[in-house]
């Protein structure tokens with residue numbers, strides 16, 4: 001009897017057993033089709049020893065239906081899936097699904113049909129057809145994608161195909177990518193850069209798992225150094241994964257990569273078209289060294305791709321919070337990257353100018369190898385950081401830029417240099433209220449205010465995307481023209497700059513304005529061509545840019561990130577300010593940074609102004625030690641949600657009521673979560689604080705495993721949570 005156990009993508013069902021029909025060859029990692037009730041499902045053949053014992057007797061097993069034409073998932077990747085599920089208390093099925101998240105990458109042949117508009121007009125125009133044709137100008141994608149894009153049914157589009165208006169295009173998902181060349185344009189590294197690169201190269205040649213923390217100030221050449229390691233991997237036909245936090249802004253990165261290696265890398269992110277996704281997935285898994293994907297640059301999900309011959313992982317800006325996934329499988333890509341490297345027996349490089357405290361601690365403990373780059377490349381100096389105390393020199397009424405900052409900006413404008421203003425808030429104003437009755441616009445689905453976006457004339461929820469037009473009158477009291485914007489967003493700061501420096505050319509850089517690679521490229525070209533005097537931006541401007549004429553950075557509200565009881569608030573503020581400060585003075589002219597604050601005495605602000613990184617890290621270390629927070633203790637969260645508030649509360653209470661009574665584990669709550677309502681679901685939370693050595697995952701599994709919840713209740717576990 002040839003029995004196999006499949007991991008299928010249904011978290012509720014768990015692994016299932018099937019019979020392998022005669023003549024079918026499958027082994028661990030094979031991706032197969034199997035019957036489930038009347039449906040056909042995809043599953044991955046798993047080893048049986050790690051899974052719970054089978055319950056179905058041999059004679060009841062149903063046969064597999066077929067095998068998909070992709071290489072079996074390697075044992076290293078399956079170990080990673082198991083580790084991730086285990087560590088983050090997530091169902092194996094949910095993690096395995098991320099590996100095939102590309103879903104479409106698997107089923108069916110290597111060619112797919114996309115459609116695009118041709119020259120023909122339909123015989124008869126209908127409103128739906130017109131809508132589709134307007135929306136699909138210049139687009140080419142699969143039927144389902146076009147239907148989503150245009151907001152019309154597939155039926156409408158099929159009608160257009162029959163009429164010859166939409167033309168089919170066959171896309172070959174196996175066409176090879178152009179090859180990167182290790183020595184396309186090799187820079188000359190300075191001695192400390194070369195030494196750093198050599199350490200990575202040496203580790204790659206050794207074929208051992210080696211985690212590195214590449215700690216180097218902004219502009220020291222970290223990218224240049226890991227490019228050398230990439231070149232080594234390319235020369236040896238090994239693949240490289242580069243994880244980047246902000247996929248929207250890799251444009252600068254991609255160009256730089258292309259300059260170095262002759263072609264762009266393969267980019268992997270969640271909004272790829274299904275044909276691109278399938279092409280990338282297949283190339284990444286390809287066993288043929290001459291044809292397979294060489295370098296993949298991606299957001300965190302690229303970690304779970306089926307690399308055939310991974311030789312190096314780089315996590316750039318490794319301290320970034322966006323590496324932490326906050327729903328579904330709540331994993332931290334930085335930590336999972338290290339585990340993947342461990343299973344693959346390869347080096348992993350965590351690069352940052354402001355490493356996470358946890359990473360520094362690992363280096364101190366000798367678990368990570370620390371590689372330092374202490375000065376900027378080419379003799380550029382680190383910028384001078386000073387404080388603008390808003391209590392002493394407040395901005396004018398209704399303004400947000402204080403006189404000392406305005407003075408410096410004027411000076412830059414006179415000298416033909418550039419300034420950058422940073423405020424991590426999209427939109428015009430974070431809150432809108434009625435002057436007459438005090439009514440505040442709140443999201444109906446979330447515990448959040450609606451943010452006014454003047455450019456798009458909308459009130460928007462930044463959590464669920466809910467949008468509405470600002471009404472002419474207050475919805476509560478009916479007074480007309482009574483709405484006032486409270487507080488600044490970047491749009492408002494840009495307006496203020498235009499008002500006080502009317503001759504300045506201002507660029508607004510947020511995910512709303514820089515929402516395509518073309519726009520990003522256009523912005524970079526303008527800034528480099530000195531067609532911009534003042535850049536106003538959100539965190540999108542803090543990374544990756546290198547503008548030699550930029551000599552002033554103004555942090556509009558350095559206190560912003562310190563609000564709220566978030567345990568990582570200070571660290572995040574430090575990182576963000578250090579990062580954006582790093583944009584100043586990268587060329588031959590020195591840079592200057594002004595921090596607007598009402599709390600100059602706060603330890604993080606003081607450390608920034610003193611340029612004393614060690615002071616910051618030691619204060620932060622003490623605070624964490626005191627709170628029993630990582631790396632000194634463990635935190636975990638259990639998040640209970642339901643569309644029904646009472647149901648969520650009752651479930652959370654039931655969990656709280658059966659809390660384990662253990663000496664080294666403390667349970668707080670349940671209490672309403674910080675976002676008590678999110679996307680229409682009411683949320684309650686329990687926090688678990690434990691000694692570092694406690695088996696938190698086992699404790700939680702046992703605890704929750706004994707409970708049953710109503711259908712509508714979701715219970716999620718967040719190990720090492722980021723937001724408190």
Ligand code: ADP
Pocket residue numbers: 187188189190193216217218219220221222223224225377546
């Ligand atoms: P980081 O990643 O540490 O911020 P980068 O790698 O972006 O630093 O380097 C900063 C700037 O210096 C970039 O414009 C880069 O091209 C340049 N640079 C760094 N090292 C070299 C080198 N060895 N040769 C030429 N240019 C270099």
Ligand code: ZN
Pocket residue numbers: 443444445446448461462463464465466679
């Ligand atoms: Zn919302």
